[in-house]
Amino acid sequence: MRSLKPVKFVLLLLAVVFTSATFAAVPWFANGPKREVQTLVITGNYKSPRLLAELIQYESRQPYLLLPPQDSGDTRIIFCPPKSNSLQIREDKFNDFVRFLNPRRIIVLGNDAYVQPKYIAMLDRTIPVIRVDSVDWNRSAEELTDLLHLSNLDRNYRKLRETMLDKGKIYRPISKPKQQMPAKEVMEEQAPEDFAVEAAPASDDVVEAAPVEEVPAEK
Numbered sequence: 001m002r003s004l005k006p007v008k009f010v011l012l013l014l015a016v017v018f019t020s021a022t023f024a025a026v027p028w029f030a031n032g033p034k035r036e037v038q039t040l041v042i043t044g045n046y047k048s049p050r051l052l053a054e055l056i057q058y059e060s061r062q063p064y065l066l067l068p069p070q071d072s073g074d075t076r077i078i079f080c081p082p083k084s085n086s087l088q089i090r091e092d093k094f095n096d097f098v099r100f101l102n103p104r105r106i107i108v109l110g111n112d113a114y115v116q117p118k119y120i121a122m123l124d125r126t127i128p129v130i131r132v133d134s135v136d137w138n139r140s141a142e143e144l145t146d147l148l149h150l151s152n153l154d155r156n157y158r159k160l161r162e163t164m165l166d167k168g169k170i171y172r173p174i175s176k177p178k179q180q181m182p183a184k185e186v187m188e189e190q191a192p193e194d195f196a197v198e199a200a201p202a203s204d205d206v207v208e209a210a211p212v213e214e215v216p217a218e219k
Contacts (some may be wrong), residue, residue, distance in 0.1 A: 011140055033166060036064055037101045037149065042119070043109035045078070048137040052109055052144070055157050057082055059150045063101070065089075067119055095122045105130060105149075109140065137161065 041064035045048035045091065053064040063081040068074040077089040080096070089097050098106070101216055108115055111133035123129060130147070135139045141157035144150070 014082065021071075025172055037103040039105055039107055040098065040101055040103035041107050041109060042067065042115065044114040044116070046114055047164060048109070048161060049109040049114055051161055052137060052141055052157055053080075055141075055160070056107075056144065056148065056150070057152055058156075060148060065098075067115055070113070070116055094119060095124055098127070099124050103127060107132060107144070111135070 039060065041054075041062065042054045043053050045062070045066045046069060050066060054067075056062065057064055057080070061077065061082045066078040066080065068076055077091060077094055079087045079089055081087075094195070105128045106215065108120065108129060108131045111154045120129070131180060132140050132144065136145075138158050138161070142154040145153040
């Protein structure tokens with residue numbers, strides 16, 4: 001697979017991962033997947049698993065779903081396809097949307113502290129689910145490198161996570177969502193009604209989905 005360029009790419013990728021999940025017109029979703037989804041990664045919107053999901057997508061071109069953190073008051077489920085903008089999915093349509101994607105397998109990153117059990121219970125059990133719930137995220141990256149036949153995932157993850165968690169090297173995103181660009185009208189025109197993509201807030205602004213701080217006992 002692909003190797004990362006040095007420092008410039010490190011900072012650029014971290015900026016892309018954590019600036020926002022921008023909701024807008026998404027032809028990929030409106031027309032259905034253009035190719036088979038081999039692997040759908042699902043995890044909570046915390047820094048370490050979100051970075052891992054983004055790096056898996058970088059090498060494999062597979063989508064991922066971000067679930068709301070526990071006790072955050074946030075109910076947004078965010079679908080992040082490769083090479084396209086992100087979408088907000090209604091909770092009651094979560095499993096319908098996963099079935100629409102029809103992945104060959106689902107990989108869940110994190111234990112119950114990161115992924116609320118209710119979402120796992122919603123999943124269609126005809127789709128194989130692989131749970132990677134080690135609290136050592138570097139070890140998880142190593143295992144996924146072998147499982148998904150990726151070349152550089154473990155090395156890239158270790159390097160980028162160290163940079164991400166070092167306050168002196170890069171801006172740490174805020175956990176409170178902030179207002180971003182208007183996109184409500186475009187979303188409603190593009191997204192199929194069956195999946196009922198959640199409308200933007202009343203102000204017609206959509207919100208940035210910033211990852212929250214790590215849960216306790218991080219390694």
